[in-house]
Amino acid sequence: MLVPLLFLLVWCLEESRASSEPDTRIVGGKEAPEGSIPWQVSMRNIEGTEYHFCGGSIIGKQWILTAAHCVKDRNIDSYEIVVGSNKLSSGGTRYKVESVIIHKDYNAALLTDDISVLKLKEEIKYADNIKAIKVDAGYVYGRENGVVSGWGYIDVSRNCYIKLLNVRTLSVKNCRNKLRDVTGPKYTRNEICALNKEGEGFCQGDSGGPLVRNNKLVGMVSWNVPCGRGYPDVYTRLSSYANWIKEHTRD
Structure with missing residues (x-):
């Protein structure tokens, strides 16, 4: 079964809490050094129990790039963008979303044109661990x-x-x-x-x-x-x- 990669877990737990719930990490990867991915953001639901549900990238001082299926039909007041921390359970700076632009041809059933940009209500304050990344318009071939x-x-x-x-x-x-x-x-x-x-x-x-x-x-x-x-x-x-x-x- 093919699925979009939305987050299904209620929350990533502190070490002091015992649980058998799934962790929140890439399969088969390695832990990223602190500050090594300064453009990465965590999208957090803030209604009721807080939880991470999607990732995204900083592409400008007020702009986040993410998948359309992450934000389609989601109230912008129900989530925040967290930047500047490698850990879900602590750290980071929070920003609220002002508006969402979803590609007009996005198809939720086929997951085509699965792209959106979010404009934040205020500019992100850059630091060593918080930076934008440039979008590369060059074509990616196989074996890269x-x-x-x-x-x-x-x-x-x-x-x-x-x-x-x-x-x-x-x-x-x-x-x-x-x-x-x-x-x-x-x-x-x-x-x-x-x-x-x-x-x-x-x-x-x-x-x-x-x-x-x-x-x-x-x-x-x-x-x-x-x-x-x-x-x-x-x-x-x-x-x-x-x-x-x-x-x-x-x-």
């Missing part, structure tokens, strides 16, 4: 290296730190061949595929998070066959939307 990061599911550990994973992209043809037997959304040329091996990949909670090549943003976590089961992970291809991003973040 990248890094994905996030807090998505992995196991029953209580560790709440962000993880990162080195990934290798696939060609359009190779990706389609590997996904031909699965049902649900179909891979398009507006997406990037990556596959390492079984036991590695992104998972629920990583949606909207960055795929980075040479310290530039080239993709965004969209959907997969969860999680790390040997099928390709699919990212929104940002070179296909570079003009759209510029047009909607002009100010």
Whole structure:
């Protein structure tokens, strides 16, 4: 079953609380050094019990890039953007969202054009661990290296730190061949595929998070066959939307 990578866990727990609930990390990755992913954000539901539900990237002092399926039909007053911390349960600076722009052709059933930008109510204060990342309009081919990061599911550990994973992209043809037997959304040329091996990949909670090549943003976590089961992970291809991003973040 193909699914968008929304976060399903109520909250990442403090070490002092015993629990068997899933942790929130990339499958098969490694813990990211503090401040190594300064553009990464955590999107937090603040109605009732607080929880992380998606990732995103800082692309300007008032702009966050994330997946459309993360914000579609979600009240902007129900969540905040947290920047500047590798840990879900503490640290970071919070910002409220002023407006949301979802691609007009976004299709929730097919998960096509899965992209949105969020404008914050105030400018982000940059620091060593809080910085924007440039969107790379260059095309990503197969057999290229990248890094994905996030807090998505992995196991029953209580560790709440962000993880990162080195990934290798696939060609359009190779990706389609590997996904031909699965049902649900179909891979398009507006997406990037990556596959390492079984036991590695992104998972629920990583949606909207960055795929980075040479310290530039080239993709965004969209959907997969969860999680790390040997099928390709699919990212929104940002070179296909570079003009759209510029047009909607002009100010």
